[in-house]
Amino acid sequence: MRAIWNGTIIAESDATVVVEGNHYFPADSVRCTLLAPTGTRTRCPWKGEATQ
Template identity: 40%
Template sequence: MVKALWKGTVIAESDRVIQMDGKRYFPHVSINPNYYIESEKHAVCPVKGRANYYHLSVNGNFKSDGAYYFPNPNPKVKVIQNYIGFDGEIEIREE
């Protein structure tokens, strides 16, 4: 089981995590939606496509654009559609 933690709180947990380019991606269904707020930020990755972002709000702590996902990834990386990645401040722990 792999967990994503921020400020000691589990914000995603799954045994179906995908690793790509040194990052781990969690299935969208594995997140706790209470901690995620849709961001207006978007970015374009030449390999993966357009990324959308979430802010994180956990126990009174706020992290701007701490999670991201690719709603329509490029065909070569379609496997990460419906998966969420996290920035470097989010602890990823395998148990």
């Protein structure tokens, strides 16, 4: 599975976890240097709190 944005691969793994049809990448498969925090916070009853 690959996550591509603007033609750049930002995550790639054969070990994603699928929950309710959504793929979740292992942390070590994400190119974090290409990401920036947005300040947005969300809460999911299954996954808990997250910051984006």
